[in-house]
Amino acid sequence: MALLLRGARVAVLAAFGVFFVGPLLWLVLAPTKSDHELVSRGPFTFGSIHHVALAWKHLYAFSDHIYLTWIGNSLLYAVTATAIVLVTAIPAGYCLALGSFPGRRLVLTLTLVVMMMPAAALVLPIFLELNALHLIGSVLSVILPFAFFPFGVNLAYIYYSTALPRELLDAARVDGCGEWGTFRRVALPLAKPVVALVLFFSFVSDWNNFFLPYTVLGDSKQYPIQVGLSTLLSSTPSFNPAVGGGGQQVGIFRPELALATLVAVVPVAIVFMLSQRSLVRGLVGGGVKE
């Protein structure tokens, strides 16, 4: 009986393992096959490297190598916005944790509330606001909203209020550091782990965001990769038969679409896996702190 239960447990866990990883394994192998081979050969077989090169050639040629432009745009938006997030969030978390200025509780509460709200809920309101300011279609209409990242402030706040000994800061002040000097020479270097966390989360959430850039950008040359993928989807005949002959011309078929998806997620996936532990600490930090 006990053996049977143990067997059932392993079976359930393994089945879910297949469910979670199977689609990704398929995605990694798909570009090694031609569109025809994708249908005729087993889903988890390896084709040849030659097909990957061919798929990349087609993808690169698509619309004047716009694929690389999209990747470049995603990098530009995510890196710039994340830089602003670091400059705004770390000092704010520091001051919210260790300072006491009028309105501190209000700022903390607002930060927590916005952090707990689904990001998508703010997209159309932000669009309406930017539209009134005539900023629609500008690169800034993506970067500036991305620069608001309450989760990062909360991470810094939790870190500074739990992990940093106040005596250390007092010592620095006694030694004649001003407030800014104390932050820059003592508090900031000690916060390296949290700076890395904020950097990572902000970058990933910007890289993966679809709704905001889709809403505020008009020109396909400005698209980040997530929105670009939707354009590629519309150009793939097996998903959009309307392209039909057009598909032949642009050379985008299922292997190309799979390769495009893979290239778009691999950088994030690698960093993501490396930081699993910190992610969880960040997610539960507010709850389990003593």
Place this chain on the structure above:
Amino acid sequence: MRVARSRGLHGWRGFAFVVPYLIVLVAFGILPVLYAVKLAFTTDGGGWAGFRNFTHSAGDYRFMSALGHVLVFTSVWLSLLIVFVVTLALLLHGRASRSSAAYRFLYYIPGALAGAASVLVWLFMLDPSVSPGSFFVHHVLGAHLFVESIAPGKLPLIFAMIAFWTGAGGWVVVMYGALNTIPQELEDAARIDGAGPLTLALRIKLPLIRKWIAYMVILSFATGTQLFVEPQLVNQASLGMVPDTWSSNQLAYQLAFRYADFNSAAAISVDLLAIGLLGAVVIISRTGLFKVES
């Protein structure tokens, strides 16, 4: 003590550290909400409209069906999350071992895919001609062609599965972490009293992670109501068989973009914001997991 008080970040002195953040908080957190509320309660010309934009947008022939879609999707997704995330976390916690960590890691990987990428992966999975799960596509979804897989009646289930696939692993890890905070002595005592692994899981562990389950449910409910990317991409892949106003957020988007009816779009946005805000307030005030004061 007085000397120490006069030093440090007290009073207005520390304020400079928060100012840059306050600017983005106000510009992209608070002002958009206020502006959307203002638009929702005014007319095209800027006059007071009362609740007319709300009744007008709610009276749109697509409003109720979009709301229905979103609610069905959210219910299916929440059921999947509650049943399977809790089951998997309890199974993994039952016998802590190296394989338990490996499973948690595997379940978590799809979390890296969000936005359009996860939807594209699942469009492949739903294409019976290339899918490794074509057996399930044939027999569970009853589809032999890609267009049959994304028939309108199946969409809530499909979107729920995509959302589950990307997010469940993260929640398993969170629940597992919550289970780890249960004191060992409690488990030992129950074991001495003759509790088997099943009793232990259901009678001792489950009640102790209730708060976290509530947190997951509320947060996911609020997120689920905002659905946009999935139906938008399926609309593109289905030749318009799936309407571009399938979800409430899509309807708001179309009202703004196709009809330039910003006031009605703002009204729907405010409906959705209210749901998100309610969820956030309930989590913060009721679960006790997030405290403002340390």
